[in-house]
Amino acid sequence: MPSANEPHTGATSPRKFRAYTAAHLDQLLSRAGLGPEERLAARAVATVLPFRTNPYVLDELIDWDRAPDDPIYRLVFPQPDMLPEADVSHIAGLLRSDAPRREVNAAANQVRARLNPHPAGQLELNVPSFGDGTLPGVQHKYDETVLFFPKQGQTCHAYCTYCFRWAQFVGEPDLKMAGEEGDSLATYLRAHPEVTSVLFTGGDPMIMSASVLARYVEPLLALEQLETIRIGTKSLAYWPDTFVGDSGADEMLRLFEKVTAAGKSLAFMAHFTHPRELEPEVVATAVRRVQGTGAVIRTQAPLIRTINDDPETWRSMWRRQTALGMVPYYLFVERDTGPQDYFAVPLARAHDIFQEAYRGVSGLCRTVRGPSMSATPGKVCVDGVAEIADQKVFVLRLLQARDASLVGRPFFAAYDPNAVWLDDLKPAFADRFPFEPALERV
């Protein structure tokens, strides 16, 4: 592995993609200066939560002089204290005594089951039955938008420690959802003319080659109802070579051009967590090339404790993105799954960070909305904290809702400085939230 200080040589000799996984973890953790006990604990965490990274993240993004406190290091490497201590020390004990893999997996599965692997009813949202059977990998939660999880897109160039889709990546078949290529999605959409937007997600759809992605995308281009194809991806941050140096880069860009030439808008939903991800020169080149196809890049990320939980981080991220012609879109609240206890920022603090960052940017960056919770009823935005009739309350609003009639209507919750998720909130000036069913009177 090249050292942290080796100069970037991407322009002349293209980097080769290579996935580093749990098998390489001990060696990589040594590079961060971790001692044997800490390494064992971090490896124990990696039996529960997925770990995967690549040479670009290691050599271009992480500042090894600052590891293990470096934000990008924390973004990809398991932390010894990310999970309950009893669980970590139990599994660390099994690893120390070289317990059979079966036993380690069983212990890891028990911990996973307690981490709310499918927040916001993810599995129940799969389109339950269509035609003769089920349509796996399709979620139709909002009238106009369908989420699609292509089967070959169920991994990423690297994993984020805070990922809310972590259960997709741990090799447990029951915890997965994935859709087949071909016409089945197009057939579903023909039967649902209200759908105008398809969102490819995963994993990271950009892990697929252009020819595989084309088998999913091309059948959609003939659908007149379809206005937008979105691709949710972290490739610009984790492997920008997808669009610059990789052998398939030009073919990928040609596929994007096909989409825009068909009169569809291609929205590239880029996940950027930290301003450092925008620094390498290759990112600006990749952004320009993607934009050159007519695609619009919108940006989003969750607010994560110890990684990006301060206003200046967001301000500089939004400004740099806007300077590169990208459009800031969402700041999310970390979901109630996986190591949420470790990464959560209370809603009150999240709102303060958002407001302070938002105040310091030009109107062009203020396309961003947040802090937003993607919860079962929809996307709930914390608009502010107010004092109404002597009561301190959160002012909330649904940006997206399964019941579209609720979108945009303000509602209130009692102020609670410790609340980290919608479930922690109690309605104010009402006996229920607007998305909750009215209680039957007896």
Ligand SMILES: *Cc1c(COP(=O)(O)O)cnc(C)c1O
């Ligand atoms: C966020 C989200 C979408 C997209 O919502 P927009 O507000 O249109 O960006 C679609 N489906 C689900 C399940 C989502 O969480």
